[in-house]
Amino acid sequence: TLVAISEVAKQMSKKNPDLFPIKPTNYERYLVISIGTGANKNGTTYSAKAASEWGVIGWLFHNGRTPLITCYNNASSDMVDYHNSVVFQAFHSENYYLRIDEDKLQGDLSSVDIATTKNLENLVKVGEDLLKSPVSRINLDTGAYEPLEDGGTYEEALQRFAKLLSEERKLRQSNSAPAKEEEN
16 A cells, blocks of 8 residues: 555656646545455464563464464554554545454454365455444554544445546546547
């Protein structure tokens, strides 16, 4: 997500004609949907006491899990979401950034390498349930995700984003139509 936003800003700075004369800091012109892969952030997978006794191998592989990779992935996605939330809120454009992720996965659902038919069907159910849940956003003071007042569901938010994309496409087509006619 961060790389994509940076690339768009870079193209705006280079005055790419496909992006109109938009300033890179005009975050109301960005429309970002960030989709996570799910995690188990609420569970207490490891105790600090147990982790303090692990060696290198324990951090790489412990009871069928990979603690170091889990910590790295969670920290990376959390920091990108936090950064994007700060920037979009600072530019009063928070309604143009939507993070969709499920952080309460448990058991086989939270594993990245269990691709059984049953587990995949259960993941589809998790996704369907997530669409019906209220849109949440990170509270920049507490770090906790909180449902947005009047934010609707993720399904409704995706429909709003789809409408915005459709309107933007129509705008771009109408702005480029005269130029195409002049070329002929």
